[in-house]
Amino acid sequence: MREKIARFMQGRYGVDQFSNFLVMAAVVLMVLEMFIRIPLVRMIFNTVTLVLIVYAYVRILSKNINKRYAENETFMRYYGRFKNFAARKKAHMVQRRTHHIYKCPNCKQSIRVPKGKGRIAITCPRCKTEFIKRS
Ligand SMILES: [Zn+2]
Structure with a gap:
């Protein structure tokens, strides 16, 4: 079984930070969905969750490694920017007190x-x- 999986994954891209992020986002949406009562909004959440998971798997199983790698680089760049922004906002909040x-x-x-x-x-x-x- 293990060998079969290894053979199946040969030449495929595999998991990266962007795929992890997509799966995490899907999990967050699934949790949020539990608190929503409006059927239309639930349906939208369900659809987006499904799209995120399918997209994550398509990327993981993809054989176009260069393209997936470039996507992840782009993601990491934006993610880094967001992290900087969040850290600056937080530092700002702390300074506001004094x-x-x-x-x-x-x-x-x-x-x-x-x-x-x-x-x-x-x-x-x-x-x-x-x-x-x-x-
Ligand atoms: Zn000045």
Whole structure:
């Protein structure tokens, strides 16, 4: 049996991060679907879940390895960008508690200022424009 599977998978692409992501997305949709009462929305969720799983399997069993590899590279690039974005948002949220973030009125540079110092003059580190804000 094992040999049969190995022979079947020979020359096929196999699992990658993009396929894992597709399957994960399908699982999330399946879980969400359990909480939905509207039949039409359930049907859409079911259809998308099915499409995701079929697409994942088509990719895993594909013999066009170069193309699948390129797809995964594209996915990883977007995923990396999203991860950066999420990390920046999170860091921002943490800083919000102790700092104000102002934008320079001249060059739009973000400037971080500690909270609770009253009226202060801020000098932009990039273009040296001075502006007054309450912190
Ligand atoms: Zn500036």
